[in-house]
Amino acid sequence: MSPKYQKIVLFANGELPEPKAIAQKLGDADFLIAVDGGLNHMIPLNLEPDLIIGDLDSIDEATLQPYREKKTKIQKFPTDKDQNDLELAIQAALEMNPKTIWIVAALGNRIDQTLANIFLLTRDELRCIDTHLVDGKRDVFLIREQALLSGEPGQLISLVPINGSAEGITTKGLKYPLNNETLYPDQTRGISNRLTGTDATITVEKGSLLCIHETTTKNEKRG
Numbered sequence: 001m002s003p004k005y006q007k008i009v010l011f012a013n014g015e016l017p018e019p020k021a022i023a024q025k026l027g028d029a030d031f032l033i034a035v036d037g038g039l040n041h042m043i044p045l046n047l048e049p050d051l052i053i054g055d056l057d058s059i060d061e062a063t064l065q066p067y068r069e070k071k072t073k074i075q076k077f078p079t080d081k082d083q084n085d086l087e088l089a090i091q092a093a094l095e096m097n098p099k100t101i102w103i104v105a106a107l108g109n110r111i112d113q114t115l116a117n118i119f120l121l122t123r124d125e126l127r128c129i130d131t132h133l134v135d136g137k138r139d140v141f142l143i144r145e146q147a148l149l150s151g152e153p154g155q156l157i158s159l160v161p162i163n164g165s166a167e168g169i170t171t172k173g174l175k176y177p178l179n180n181e182t183l184y185p186d187q188t189r190g191i192s193n194r195l196t197g198t199d200a201t202i203t204v205e206k207g208s209l210l211c212i213h214e215t216t217t218k219n220e221k222r223g
Contacts, residue, residue, distance in 0.1 A: 006100060007098065007099065007100040008030070010033045010103045011039070013105065014107050015107060018135065019041060019044065020136070021136035033092065038104070051073045051075065052073070053089050054089070056074075103117070107133060121133070122208070138214050138215060141213075142162070143208060148199065149202070151195050153196060153197055155216070156192060159190035159202065160185070161185045162209065165184045165185065166182065166207035168182075171200065173201060176193050
């Protein structure tokens with residue numbers, strides 16, 4: 001089945017430290033979803049949601065009213081529910097069979113929400129969909145088999161095994177290479193690597209890796 005949408009972008013209600021950096025990369029998005037209070041990130045960027053979804057406890061009625069008048073599609077859920085708003089939004093996006101999903105502003109100070117949002121990447125339904133958590137400063141995604149990274153020399157790359165150890169990892173283009181090696185969740189070896197050029201490749205034979213790509217260039221020491 002060919003994708004119905006090439007790129008769906010979800011705006012969550014977490015922190016968005018670099019909104020302009022995100023806005024500059026949304027030209028190819030063909031469906032925008034405001035995840036409850038994520039609408040508050042979209043308004044200053046003059047972005048019109050195609051769907052507003054969630055229990056709507058983070059949007060005041062005055063903010064929501066213009067979208068009701070424009071008959072923007074709104075899906076409201078009870079506050080007492082088994083899923084958080086982002087999970088509901090991802091499910092809605094999956095029903096549209098996209099090729100790519102960007103989830104904007106899903107990270108922040110609420111460590112419980114941040115961890116829950118990160119683990120949503122492990123959903124089996126996302127296996128064949130290019131899915132990223134982005135906020136303008138970092139790009140977080142899951143590597144199940146292989147990934148090609150593009151960026152600038154010196155950018156920070158961390159590889160964290162998720163749901164157990166990850167085996168047969170080989171990297172090219174990183175300062176501290178791995179050659180058919182294993183990373184373990186109770187060790188920190190994969191943290192704070194760096195791009196040596198503009199591209200890197202990462203492959204994993206068994207298990208999966210969470211990749212955190214800091215898309216700003218810094219010069220901290222590895223530690």
